Amino acid sequence: MNLLHRFLRIGLTAVAVLIALIAIWYVWTYYERDPRTRNGHVRADVVGVTTDVSGIITSVEVSADQRVKKGDLLFQVDRARFTIAAERARANLESAEASLVYARQQASRNRALRGLVPEQTIDQSDSTLRTGTASVDQARAALASAELDLERSSVRASVNGVVSYAELRPGAYATAGQGMLALVDTDSLRVEGYFQETRLKHVHVGDRAEVLLMGEDKPFYGRVSSVTSAVNDSDTSIGSNHLPSIAPNFAWVRLAQRIPVRIKLDPQYISDALVPGRSATVLILGPDAAKQHGASPASEPRNERGPSLAQTCVARGRVCARERMLVLPSRRSGLSESRGNGRDAERRERQGVLAGVAAGSVVASL
Incomplete structure (x- = not known):
């Protein structure tokens, strides 16, 4: 009986040690071999839409959360004033060109009569010709500026994206340089994971990555496109004499810095679920993850849950x-x-x- 109890204790101890070793291996794999972070977010560039000219808004062609393509009309500033300005500039150009033609004829005639007319008259006609040429150039520049203002009275999307803020109404006054709309650039959608600096040795540009958005069951896949080259040092500031000021630190435990790692998702995973600001968990799978998932490095994994045979x-x-x-x-x-x-x-x-x-x-x- 005692022998049985002894073997039972040894067996239970061995099982406990085995479980502990498995747990240690799992934790090591979880944190070291396949680095991951729950501190990730969907990001996209936000483009502020402003007008280059001032005027009354006559029409608004978009609404909030509407998708637009580059070049689509967003809203229209009253064109009447700019049309009149362009016509005036065009008339001034025609007048300057007519004056230039007359000045050129006069200068040519006076040169032909050199010796019969005073040199002062010839010099004066040449000066008038140069002034006329400059006036034509100035009138052309004024016309180009007026036509540019007329063109920019139609405010268009500069990127492919989604209108995230649209509170404009016809009749409102648009001021040049003042933000009127915000566009989320859908071509810049990405995921940024903030990894501890102690795990960066396992993160390389080109590694496959798995992204799981909070509230989603199906993971997305992509590649590490870049690792941020610098982060702000909160313990260092610049004093009034332009010398560095280092804050005293008495902490026994040093917290690892968080380094942003940018993930470029594969094109097939770009969808409406990628709302900038959403939380995400990012797992770095490594450079050979595509083979493990049954896909070539340039394509999406065939089996998103793990290695499998081609079927x-x-x-x-x-x-x-x-x-x-x-x-x-x-x-x-x-x-x-x-x-x-x-x-x-x-x-x-x-x-x-x-x-x-x-x-x-x-x-x-x-």
Whole structure:
């Protein structure tokens, strides 16, 4: 009996030690081999829309949360004043050109009569010609400026994005340089994860990354596009004499700095769920994660939950029926049969797969 208790204690101790080792290995993997952080957010560039001219707003073509493309009209400033200014500038240019033609004729005539007319007259005509040329150049510049103001009275989107703020109403007065709208640049959507500096040795540009948004069940995938090269040092400031002032530090425990790591998501994961500001958990999978997920480095992982064999199935039009599908593992021989409606159905499916493989026309890769 005592021997049995002794073996039981040894066995329980061994099991406890094994569980502890497994837990240690899991924690080490969780924090070191596959660095992750729950301190991540979706980011995008926000473009403030301002007017280059002042005037009364005559029409507003967008509303809040509306998607726009680069070049789309956002709102219109009253064009009447700018149209009149452009016409006036055009008339001034025509007048200056006419004066230049006359001055050129006079200068040419006086030069031809050199010796018959005073030199002072010739010099005066040449000066008038140069003044006329400058007047034409000035009139052309004024016309270009007036046409530019007329063009910019139509305020257009400078990026592809979403209107995040639109409280404009026709009749409001737009002041040049004052922000009127805000556009979220959808082409700049990204995820930024803030990793502790102690984990940066496992983070490299080009590594695959998994992103899980708070409230979402399906993860997104992308690549590390950059690691921030500098962060602000809150303990250092510049004194009045332009010398560094270091705050005294008596802490026994030093907290690791958080370094932003930017994740560029694969194009197929760009969706309305990527709302800038949302919280995200970021896991760095490493450079060979694409192979582990059954995909090439340049494409999305075929299996988002982990490594799996490449699979083929009988195509049913555009969709493969999951519950009546025969799976062909490409790394081993044999057929793995999914659940069906009976052995007869499975046998028929198997025969169909083999016939399709022989014909080379009914098997599609997943």
